[in-house]
Amino acid sequence: MSFKEEYYPSPDGLNLYYREYGSDQSASPLLCLSGLTRSSLDFHDFAERYSKTRTVYTLDYRGRGKSPYDANYKNYNPQVYIGDIYAFLTEKKIEKALFVGTSLGGLLTMAMAGFAKNFIAGAILNDVGPEVDKSGSSRILDYVGKEVRYATLEEAAEKQKELYRGAYPDITEEDWLGQAKSTFIYDEGAKNYRLNYDLNLGKALAEQLNSDEQVDLWPFFKELNDVPTLAIRGALSDVLSEAVFDRMKKENPNMETLVLKNRGHVPLLNEPETLTKLDDFIARVR
Template sequence: MTTKPKTSRGRKAGSSRIVAPVPPRDIFYTSQDGLKLFARDYGQRHSTATPVICLPGLTRNSKDFEMLATYLSKDRRILCPDLRGRGRSQYCDNWTDYTPQAEMLDIFDLMAAVGIQRAIFVGTSRGGIITMLMAAHRPNAILGAILNDIGPEINFAGLKRIASYAGVMEAPTTWTEAAFKLRMMNEREFPTLSGDDWYAQARRTFAEKAGAPAIDYDTKIVVGLRKGLDAANGVLPDMWAQFKALKHVPVLALRGENSDILAAETIEKMAHEHPKLMTVTVKDRGHVPLLDEPEALKAIDAYLAQF
């Protein structure tokens, strides 16, 4: 991979080769409905800077934020939870317990467990939906929001694409096969990633069991998505009311140039509705930007300088 330019804060823009000077701490906490949940805790616990909480996508987990959390943890605390049924968090018995509302309550439980009353939230895809819900339910908990390739309107075709493989794809037998499969599925939307990048992405996508890749989420998570798509008949409900609940804080909206989830027109509408919205399009990225791109990090640095 090529060396990335330095940002305004003097750190090298993120890449998969960043190594955390201090390993993240493991946190386990219990949700209100009794699940044992996991989070990674980066940086100094007693930093005076506003903490950041990173929320992952539908079937993703805290590993997706390893690069960004390492990059930001030099001067602030970063929490990266595994949502219920993902990564190292406990699975639910029923698919009906995998909802953004339940996951929102889990994040409130995490904040209570670690003693954080307010934070800046980085929400990738599903994580951004949770962030907007949090703004509507407990606005004082949110001091800022970074929405990564998600908004109040979601393209039906993009969501249908995700539902076509999530929860049904079998685990590859080797890590080389894992990297190859991810590349074949996504290279058109992410044309500049190298072979090493795809291998790193495979390590973030799958768990490791007996040295081989394994599915890193409960496949029941996708049941609700498919049922919702069937009921929607091509028209998805929007979240404009929840997005408008973020009007009291500055928001940074990132969009992958090749995204099939967040339309450019939706970004324009978001800017019209929110007076404190910053928008950045990340070149050569689909759904979702990896948050190690120079333009993404530059925008995140500029955004966080407010806090």
């Protein structure tokens, strides 16, 4: 394998999974944080590309991928995730990292900037900002935690294509199969493919979105003003609106940006235009 599979202890005793790619310590490592229901699998190609010049870590949050599920679904919340990330950085003795945050991962990156900015050498925010558009949050709430199973990965890929082709109008059949492989896992007992996360995430998300205690992330985002930051937006996104993206640029005039025409939520970070921008940006963050 091109990576090592490891575990680290969370503050409350769960052994959380991560992958480690490469070993070059000449620059800050890349710390990859995935979307709400996603896992380290999303960053495999990305990590292989950039592990030639620095170490890359890809984490599975609790309740995703190869990390254990939490018996208390209320622990599926950003405050607990931040504690887990802090525990990882401490366990690995990482003084600074270049955070790569997709969707939820970007929200956690902004939160880290507010709580523990000293760890952030740079930030890449993939289709996420301090405000999540209501149309996107409603769509996500509608599918997270719903039980779906498929007999084959090919069947899963067809369904993924049916549901999400609006966000990815130009990707290939091979790409759709790759999406299925990173979304579903084979269930030996049921002899079919199930979602690769704890379905209780849906219950946790519903409670959080309906709570009166919503956190204003704009002050956290502003903490990135003196940190190298790249924000990527899919032009078709229903999560990061054009209005919020424009405000982000005004609030942080030093922030570098990229808008992708044929992408919704979220860009896959493998688009040629994206890779050109990432290669340049990552090389400059030490």
